[in-house]
Amino acid sequence: MSIAAYILKRLLQALPLLFIISVMSFTMLKLAPIDPLATLKANPAISQAMIKAEEERLGLNKPPVVQYGLWLSRTLTGNLGISTAGGPVSTLLLQRAFNTLLLSVLSILFTWLIAIPAGTYAAVYRGSYIDKFFGLLTAVGMSMPTFLLAMLLLMFALSSGLLPIGGLTSAYYFDLSGCAQILDIAWHLVIPVTVLTFVGLAGIQRQMRGNLLDVLRKEYVRTARAKGLPEHTVIYRHALRNAINPLITLLGFELGSILSGAALTETVLSYPGLGRLTLEAVLTKDLNLVMASLMLGALMLILGNLVADILLKFADPRISLE
């Protein structure tokens, strides 16, 4: 099967999956006993007519099945609807998408750039002090919740005054020149990228180390060594290529979550990303916005998996697309 046909097949398979996900998400949102207009209703200055008009505007007064039908037909034509808070959902998502992308791409980049060499080194020099150091570091990374780390770094920023306290840009950002603007953003990104990298690092470094150790025990590695191949050829040409396969699948997942954002980290650090937007939307039952975020997440996950499978095919000729 050619790659193009394979991609097409996978995409067609994804359609019913997306449909089921949308029905399930919609049902769960509708079952949650949250009233999107509760704040309005609790305000003595708001009249009954106003609440009626708001219900009408947001389509809340129709039965759930009709609402789902409306949502589906609108979404299929590319219209994501309006948020309870006012304003089109697509604008809200677009405004945050770049920020989230920036954060995810940077943290994935740093994670992998550190995790792969560190994992390889730790496996090759098993038992060395550096291996033990990374063992400790990743144990902390795996056991510490992201928001706790984020808060510790915030405390550091507050007491040292070296780093900004959350956010993405300074108040005077737009008065700066282009170069200074980039520095300002980089300065604000230090804490969030550190947090996400530190946490992501733990899993991937351990995975890499474990895989490589497994492969190094394999017969063919022993054969290669017996043949008298230099050690670095054994490790980097033979062992590493085999050890990296499971990590490609992991990369697929990471790519899938690239737009989901890290809700907790973003909230603690006042980062203007999609995760915080979705979290706020869920808490206020902003139906259109939550649905759009969830569907975006599902779509990205499906695409990420697809990309991973295709990468696997290239990395390992033994894998067939059949």
Place this chain on the structure above:
Amino acid sequence: MKSAPSQLLSALKVLLLCLLQLLLLCACSTPYPKKPLSNKGTSGLDLVSKPSAQKLFLGEESNAQQLKPASAAEIASGKVSEFFENRGKIGNFGGSLTVATFGSGPKTFNPWAATEVESHGIGQLLFESLIDVDPWTGEHLCRLARSFEVSDDKRDYIFHLRRGLQWSDGFPLTADDVIFTFGTLIKEGFGNQSLRDTLSIDGQYPSIEKIDAYTVKFRTPKPFSPFLASLHGLGVAPKHALEKYTKRPHQEFFAVWDVNCNPADLVTSGPFRVGRYVPSQRVELIRNPLYGMCDASHRRLPYLDRFTEAIVPDQNSMLVKFYGNELDFLDIRSIRGPDARLMKQREGPGNFKMYNLGSDDGTMFLMFNLNQRKDPQTGKYYVDPVKQRWFNNLAFRQAVSHAINRTSILNNVLRGVGSTLYTAESPTAIYLNKKLKAYDQDLEFSKKLLTDAGFKFSHGWLLDPNGNKIEFTLNTNAGNSIRDGTCVIIQNDLKKLGIKVNYQPIDFNILVDKTEQSLDWEAIVMGLTGDKIEPYNGANIWKTEGRLHMFDQRLPDSSGKTLVNDERPFEKEIAHCFNAAANTFDQTERHKYFDRYQEIVYEQLPFIYLYSALDLTAMRNTHGNYNPTPLGIYYTPKGSLHNIEEIFDTRAKSTNRIREQK
């Protein structure tokens, strides 16, 4: 099960906030002082100066240049501008003020379409109103209007506009804009319907008429004294910029001037214009160079070049940012009891000062469901008939009120940052009935009230005259530690009377659904915002058919009308007080009616009032002229910055001097 995801999320969020707060406490290593924070006002509660007389100045001038007093000939020629003068000290131009809001930030810059308070708050910085409340006296204060008069039949209101006022694009601001705002935008229901409702009297909207280019006349269908107060802070809209949108469907008006609009299209009359909106980070307002107010040396205000509102996810982030010098100001409702104590100690090193503006306009209360009707759909009583009899028994409610230790709530839960409450109006409200006395917890008196009413005590239980054990469910909204603590104290206090309270915090949305729709609740602790200036704005709560008559909510029928046929005598009298107070313009009469309504509530206890929070703010010492008053409080971000136009940034002084030297 149903709400598992959202509950999980809110639980996570709460956990997160608690942890952050814990860390905050750890960070500031000084231990708590044993002494509660002083309740006395720290500053700014005296009158600075009386409003100065009307002055006329020449209207052609650039930013910070002095305006020249106009000569008689110039006034006659009509080529002058009438500025209004501020009352603060003379400050310096330039600089900025950075404040913050927690949550998702404002949604629109269009105050006529805004449905949440933050957008209204921004709107109040962008658009001037005809009149406003005088933050020092509570009287009406002229803004865009130079003066106004009320006719003898108390139905006509004639407003005289100041001459030479301009919109931020240089277009003159005249009677046409006022007619457009009230006669088209609000009357025809563009944007927020409730603006129309607050101005309507018994469903009838007042007529409005242009007399000349600078004079307009409102005529109300009957004498209605709260009318003037409903014009407070209600911005006048620019006809030349907005008229084209009123030719389109009403629905589209919500999208006009929302946060994603091009700021250059926005025409304002207030001290600021919109500079930029950075999604979920901040709103940047910039100086409106054509604002119609000047300082004592006749230079055009505002002093500040920029007003920035940072958008942060929660209160804790806001505090950390303030401590980290990224914010200049924390407004009311940002500093909670436990924070206040900590903050007071950091005043000196942090170079800021805290201000105590007295009680908030909000009131916190415990209420019982007095509903005695059946649900027409299921044919069942909303409230168990056995419990109905307790809740509707006045002695029971009085016994509960006397059993609650409000002082303990104040000291242990609010940490001294609040005041105990016994009246329907907040302690700083103009119409507070001062004759109503506070009472301490008195369990013996409560027990006497109950035994006199036929209740009995047996084996640690309180039994009603028919021998039923007294037990009810108490709800409040989850995730609010202050309400949580309050409910636990109430639970313990009532236990001493042999009453078993099953305390159940529930999601805010569900709580609102219970009080508004399902009416399936027994007792609730909740709060409502009030109005320190005009008690009539609480009519929705106190009139029997009102939408928030929560202690015995009547639901509207299919036609949207609410019919009431089982009004209690006290409900009837309260409704009468509100109607009568609205019909008279005589201050003594109005005081009499509003005193009477508070007296009835004090005696009948449909709401058992508990406490009112204090309005605390903190301003960095770098800014001058911050003179907050208990009455000069708006929606945030305007908040307690009632005189935002005259607040100045002393940090800008040095940079200005450098600029001048160059």
